[in-house]
Amino acid sequence: MAQPLEDVYCTLLMSDSYLPGAAVLANSLRDAGTTKKLAVLITLETLSAETITKLKSLYDYLIPVPHISNPNPSNLYLMGRPDLSFAFTKIALWRQVQFRKIVYMDADVVALRALDELFNLDVPFAAAPDVGWPDAFNSGVMLLTPNMGDYWALQTLAATGDSFDGADQGLLNQYYENRNWHRLSFTYNTTPNAQYQWEPAYRYYKSNISAVHFIGKDKPWSRPSGSGGPGVYNELLARWWAVHDRHKSDAYGPQPRLSGPTATAAGVSHGEGEATSTSSNTSSTHNANVPEIIVHPDAPPTSTEAPLTEPGDLAENIDQGIVEPTPTVELRKFSAPQMEWDATRFEPPTESKPEAANFPSEVYEFNESRELFQAPHAYPEPPKDMWYEVPQTKPTPSEKPRPIFPWEQQPDRPKATRIFAEDLPPEPTPAAQPIAPIPTHPFSTVHYDENNANTNNGQGEASGLSSPERVTSPKTADESWQEFQQTSVNAWDNVPSIANYVRAIMDAQTRKTKTFNEPHSPGTEILSPSAVRPGRRESLIITDFPSAVDRPSLPVTPAPIRRPTFWGEERDEAGELPVAEGVPDQADWVCPQCGFSSLSESDFKSAPRQSSPVFTSSAIVPPAFTTTITTAAETTPGTSLPKAKPSKTPIDPLTASFARYKEGISRRGAPLASLTDPSLLSHPTHITDLQA
Ligand SMILES: O=c1ccn([C@@H]2O[C@H](COP(=O)(O)OP(=O)(O)O[C@H]3O[C@H](CO)[C@@H](O)[C@H](O)[C@H]3O)[C@@H](O)[C@H]2O)c(=O)[nH]1
Numbered sequence: 001m002a003q004p005l006e007d008v009y010c011t012l013l014m015s016d017s018y019l020p021g022a023a024v025l026a027n028s029l030r031d032a033g034t035t036k037k038l039a040v041l042i043t044l045e046t047l048s049a050e051t052i053t054k055l056k057s058l059y060d061y062l063i064p065v066p067h068i069s070n071p072n073p074s075n076l077y078l079m080g081r082p083d084l085s086f087a088f089t090k091i092a093l094w095r096q097v098q099f100r101k102i103v104y105m106d107a108d109v110v111a112l113r114a115l116d117e118l119f120n121l122d123v124p125f126a127a128a129p130d131v132g133w134p135d136a137f138n139s140g141v142m143l144l145t146p147n148m149g150d151y152w153a154l155q156t157l158a159a160t161g162d163s164f165d166g167a168d169q170g171l172l173n174q175y176y177e178n179r180n181w182h183r184l185s186f187t188y189n190t191t192p193n194a195q196y197q198w199e200p201a202y203r204y205y206k207s208n209i210s211a212v213h214f215i216g217k218d219k220p221w222s223r224p225s226g227s228g229g230p231g232v233y234n235e236l237l238a239r240w241w242a243v244h245d246r247h248k249s250d251a252y253g254p255q256p257r258l259s260g261p262t263a264t265a266a267g268v269s270h271g272e273g274e275a276t277s278t279s280s281n282t283s284s285t286h287n288a289n290v291p292e293i294i295v296h297p298d299a300p301p302t303s304t305e306a307p308l309t310e311p312g313d314l315a316e317n318i319d320q321g322i323v324e325p326t327p328t329v330e331l332r333k334f335s336a337p338q339m340e341w342d343a344t345r346f347e348p349p350t351e352s353k354p355e356a357a358n359f360p361s362e363v364y365e366f367n368e369s370r371e372l373f374q375a376p377h378a379y380p381e382p383p384k385d386m387w388y389e390v391p392q393t394k395p396t397p398s399e400k401p402r403p404i405f406p407w408e409q410q411p412d413r414p415k416a417t418r419i420f421a422e423d424l425p426p427e428p429t430p431a432a433q434p435i436a437p438i439p440t441h442p443f444s445t446v447h448y449d450e451n452n453a454n455t456n457n458g459q460g461e462a463s464g465l466s467s468p469e470r471v472t473s474p475k476t477a478d479e480s481w482q483e484f485q486q487t488s489v490n491a492w493d494n495v496p497s498i499a500n501y502v503r504a505i506m507d508a509q510t511r512k513t514k515t516f517n518e519p520h521s522p523g524t525e526i527l528s529p530s531a532v533r534p535g536r537r538e539s540l541i542i543t544d545f546p547s548a549v550d551r552p553s554l555p556v557t558p559a560p561i562r563r564p565t566f567w568g569e570e571r572d573e574a575g576e577l578p579v580a581e582g583v584p585d586q587a588d589w590v591c592p593q594c595g596f597s598s599l600s601e602s603d604f605k606s607a608p609r610q611s612s613p614v615f616t617s618s619a620i621v622p623p624a625f626t627t628t629i630t631t632a633a634e635t636t637p638g639t640s641l642p643k644a645k646p647s648k649t650p651i652d653p654l655t656a657s658f659a660r661y662k663e664g665i666s667r668r669g670a671p672l673a674s675l676t677d678p679s680l681l682s683h684p685t686h687i688t689d690l691q692a
């Protein structure tokens with residue numbers, strides 16, 4: 001069965017001076033990971049043996065072709081390119097019918113990526129527009145389908161010398177003018193021009209460029225590589241030199257001379273009717289690494305002194321077995337594709353690593369130091385180019401920051417210490433357990449100097465609570481769990497605005513489903529999830545909203561529900577949770593200037609005690625609250641909890657109870673801010689308004 005015809009990239013080399021170009025072209029295609037083979041048309045009579053040798057290490061197929069000159073070269077002088085008088089030689093491409101399709105590339109082209117997709121174009125001929133005359137195509141990159149019909153037609157045209165530029169480009173354009181050549185994107189044959197550069201377009205389409213073609217008399221290799229600089233041309237020139245430099249050290253050592261009677265190109269047997277001769281060692285098994293010299297049957301007989309013979313002694317030494325030939329597979333050292341992988345055209349390289357495979361990884365140790373944080377003596381200088389302006393003068397160390405919280409003003413303020421559960425001596429007897437453990441984290445606790453405990457320090461001593469050892473003694477898992485349960489409460493129970501909010505929504509929904517004449521029953525309380533649990537109070541809703549029926553007018557401010565005790569049944573079950581040792585009173589944590597909405601501490605203290613609810617839009621948290629808040633010590637007779645010892649500075653009981661209220665809330669996990677933020681508290685009002 002006949003083998004399907006092969007696709008190849010092909011170039012042309014007629015002079016040694018273009019060898020650097022041919023080398024860069026081949027290397028660039030291989031670097032780009034092409035799957036196609038590379039061929040070069042060579043004119044044996046004008047190339048040196050060294051050049052042929054190098055070509056053999058670079059190309060899969062070396063194809064000798066006859067030199068075709070233009071009988072009428074005058075037009076070449078119009079272009080100032082008399083050196084192109086043999087450019088018609090290029091038409092030999094059309095007779096390489098051993099190939100299915102050829103992507104031809106001039107020797108002065110560098111591939112920035114493989115152009116393999118061109119072989120899939122179902123057109124007989126394709127080329128990209130010429131930069132000088134875009135209606136014409138540039139003949140430096142072409143996709144063609146070899147066939148003898150076109151070849152002979154072109155041969156005939158060439159023989160007449162009919163070419164508007166005296167070279168192949170004029171000839172081919174004239175030939176394909178009426179044959180609808182397929183127009184390729186300029187990115188397949190981008191021809192930078194040192195004089196004229198359309199830089200904006202270049203910047204825009206740059207990433208699409210597949211091949212750069214250095215047209216004109218000056219070639220990249222004809223000037224020193226260092227002569228780069230700014231501009232499009234130099235940028236693209238740098239791409240050519242990058243490939244060149246990457247392969248500079250490639251070992252193009254002496255090539256093994258092809259042994260046997262067909263060792264020279266001239267000697268390649270090309271008997272009558274033989275479509276192609278195989279590699280000159282006449283072996284029928286083709287070694288992919290040894291370039292084939294292919295001679296077409298129509299090729300004119302070449303001189304028997306063809307320069308394929310290795311010059312000098314080395315070739316002879318190899319011949320005589322003195323020197324081992326180096327296989328070309330070693331000569332063409334593998335170099336991994338270095339071009340960007342074009343994901344829009346090809347699958348990922350099979351050898352590729354996962355993305356970000358080389359990211360550095362860092363493992364951080366958890367800091368187990370038990371030292372209290374010590375601020376460093378000095379910090380590094382701040383960066384100078386910050387948007388934020390660093391203060392010019394450093395505050396002097398003696399300048400203490402202005403106290404914000406009341407407790408900060410206490411002269412004998414103690415330093416906080418840390419105690420770890422593991423450090424504590426084992427608990428002596430279970431009976432010595434505190435009755436109601438401090439609701440802090442079960443495994444560690446922060447305690448302050450007991451002198452500072454202005455709520456229960458005296459009583460704490462009496463009941464053994466003031467001793468840090470007692471307070472922080474290790475707890476059994478069971479006790480810890482119980483303690484945890486006591487301290488973790490549902491915000492639905494503790495934050496009235498949540499319940500109110502939900503009730504407002506539910507109310508609205510119920511109303512929707514009810515008939516209009518069915519009166520709304522006010523006071524249906526939405527129970528929190530915990531409300532259905534036995535043994536728990538139903539809800540901690542402290543405000544009530546009149547229904548639309550009760551409501552005289554809008555807007556309505558919430559009115560507190562009076563309850564006998566704030567903590568309800570819970571307090572009775574577990575007793576009030578004792579205050580942590582030495583922690584400043586919660587009242588002292590309220591920043592008078594900023595922390596408590598518009599209600600300052602003095603406002604609070606001066607508020608009437610048993611007044612009916614006093615609400616204003618700006619002071620939602622009313623003194624009336626305090627009338628419903630009582631402490632466990634006051635209301636739970638018979639518990640073994642310590643009674644609050646009067647502190648040195650007499651504290652207004654109203655202030656204290658309010659502070660306790662807040663303390664309880666914050667210690668039980670409800671955010672203090674949500675209760676003191678008028679906007680949050682007033683939110684349900686807006687919801688109920690909507691019901692109207
Ligand atoms: O001394 C030479 C001259 C040319 N070539 C080969 O012929 C090609 C064409 O010559 P080149 O110098 O590249 O021509 P350009 O400057 O590219 O000029 C334009 O005009 C030429 C003549 O029409 C066309 O062949 C080109 O494709 C077209 O780009 C080269 O790339 C080589 O492959 C040689 O091998 N040795």
Ligand SMILES: [Mn+2]
Pocket residue numbers: 106107108109140213214215216
């Ligand atoms: Mn060219």
